[in-house]
Amino acid sequence: MSEHIDLQGGARLVGEVEVVGAKNSVLKLMAAALLAEGTTTITNCPQILDVPLMGDVLRSVGCEVEIDGDTARITTPAELSHRADSAAMGKLRASVCVLGPLVGRLKQAVVALPGGDAIGQRPLDMHQNGLRKLGATSTIKHGCVVAEADGLHGAQIWLDFPSVGATENILMAAVLAEGTTVIDNAAREPEISDICTMLVEMGAKIEGAGTSTLTVHGVEALHPTEHRVIGDRIVGATWAFAAAMTRGDLTVKGVNPHHLDLVLDKLRLAGADITTFDGDGFRVVQAERPQAVDWVTLPYPGFATDLQPFAVALSSVSEGTSMITENVYEARFRFIEEMVRLGADARTDGHHAVVRGIEQLSSAPVWAADIRAGAGLVLAGLCADGVTEIWDVFHIDRGYPHFVENLNRLGADIKRVIGDPERS
Numbered sequence: 001m002s003e004h005i006d007l008q009g010g011a012r013l014v015g016e017v018e019v020v021g022a023k024n025s026v027l028k029l030m031a032a033a034l035l036a037e038g039t040t041t042i043t044n045c046p047q048i049l050d051v052p053l054m055g056d057v058l059r060s061v062g063c064e065v066e067i068d069g070d071t072a073r074i075t076t077p078a079e080l081s082h083r084a085d086s087a088a089m090g091k092l093r094a095s096v097c098v099l100g101p102l103v104g105r106l107k108q109a110v111v112a113l114p115g116g117d118a119i120g121q122r123p124l125d126m127h128q129n130g131l132r133k134l135g136a137t138s139t140i141k142h143g144c145v146v147a148e149a150d151g152l153h154g155a156q157i158w159l160d161f162p163s164v165g166a167t168e169n170i171l172m173a174a175v176l177a178e179g180t181t182v183i184d185n186a187a188r189e190p191e192i193s194d195i196c197t198m199l200v201e202m203g204a205k206i207e208g209a210g211t212s213t214l215t216v217h218g219v220e221a222l223h224p225t226e227h228r229v230i231g232d233r234i235v236g237a238t239w240a241f242a243a244a245m246t247r248g249d250l251t252v253k254g255v256n257p258h259h260l261d262l263v264l265d266k267l268r269l270a271g272a273d274i275t276t277f278d279g280d281g282f283r284v285v286q287a288e289r290p291q292a293v294d295w296v297t298l299p300y301p302g303f304a305t306d307l308q309p310f311a312v313a314l315s316s317v318s319e320g321t322s323m324i325t326e327n328v329y330e331a332r333f334r335f336i337e338e339m340v341r342l343g344a345d346a347r348t349d350g351h352h353a354v355v356r357g358i359e360q361l362s363s364a365p366v367w368a369a370d371i372r373a374g375a376g377l378v379l380a381g382l383c384a385d386g387v388t389e390i391w392d393v394f395h396i397d398r399g400y401p402h403f404v405e406n407l408n409r410l411g412a413d414i415k416r417v418i419g420d421p422e423r424s
């Protein structure tokens with residue numbers, strides 16, 4: 001039996017919500033634990049499906065993993081397996097982040113191609129080219145990345161695009177390479193800075209975290225540490241959009257508002273009254289119908305592609321016409337087909353979408369295609385008349401801890417229901 005969400009539209013969300021650690025950080029930090037023998041402790045972990053899945057990936061190469069509430073303890077043995085090809089690998093994208101640490105420590109790795117959200121092509125060429133520059137061979141064989149090196153040496157690496165995953169893998173291999181590595185056009189996402197912080201706590205020598213040039217001076221060995229994951233800016237922004245769309249009043253804690261500077265500024269343009277709190281959280285109050293604004297996705301500090309579904313959902317009920325440009329993952333616009341089921345006046349042309357705002361959406365059964373699309377449909381359902389059914393809830397569970405409970409607490413009439421869909 002599958003599970004869906006029943007959501008009665010029309011609520012105004014009011015109250016306070018706490019955001020926990022970032023999914024796109026914790027999974028990489030767990031992979032980084034492979035770099036040091038001993039027990040690494042990671043706190044503020046979100047209680048989402050991907051954390052135990054990443055635990056399974058680490059167990060498959062020989063680690064002991066204990067997840068207790070918001071704390072993950074990873075004990076990495078002296079002898080690790082270089083083969084990460086368990087079934088768990090195919091269930092999430094971040095599993096590929098064991099590649100860099102395994103090559104760094106063992107000078108060889110066989111890593112199954114990762115799974116994750118179907119949001120467009122997700123090649124690994126930049127990951128592989130980076131490892132090659134460090135002195136490893138890298139090929140794809142029988143569904144796995146196979147990498148081998150006699151020894152790793154520092155190198156100058158230019159990325160074609162500031163890829164988050166490639167930056168992370170190259171960084172985690174380079175920390176144990178001999179000599180200095182410079183990664184240029186590196187990703188600047190706060191989650192990359194978080195990994196750099198943890199690696200430095202483990203004894204790595206890294207300069208330039210948070211900039212597009214990362215300089216890594218290789219060291220012989222790292223040691224375990226205890227590290228607290230940064231708050232999830234994507235979940236924080238989801239609540240900001242929810243407040244704007246429901247003409248609500250939400251205080252969001254547990255996330256650094258500077259990680260959302262651009263987003264909050266755009267929401268101000270849409271009419272929201274936003275107060276930020278020093279280093280922790282913000283409040284969004286939306287009194288009137290939002291005004292249409294344009295959105296363009298770009299690597300950080302640009303507007304995150306993960307937030308694009310929320311921009312579409314907000315635009316669909318705003319006053320005026322919005323243009324949304326997707327520059328990172330072309331297939332993300334598939335979300336718009338589901339929005340059209342809800343009555344949105346939206347269409348795409350290549351990597352642009354035009355959305356003409358209407359007063360109210362109209363409830364319908366809809367299907368979540370990925371984590372953010374699922375949450376985007378929930379926000380849209382809040383602005384629809386009647387009861388919206390959202391199917392394939394497991395996608396939402398991969399990114400949003402206690403989402404339905406939080407929404408109920410903030411005033412939404414929403415519940416999870418077990419049962420089969422009438423149509424598929």
Ligand code: UD1
Nearest residue numbers: 024093094121122123124125126127163164165166306328
């Ligand atoms: C991460 C996030 C994902 C987010 C994305 C962009 C995780 C688990 N996922 O994904 O939520 O949407 O960053 O912010 O952290 N590319 C190549 N070759 C490569 C690598 C990437 O062409 O070797 C392209 C991709 O197709 C994409 C772009 O680069 O168009 C960005 O991808 P990347 O930043 O690597 O995303 P992920 O790390 O997979």
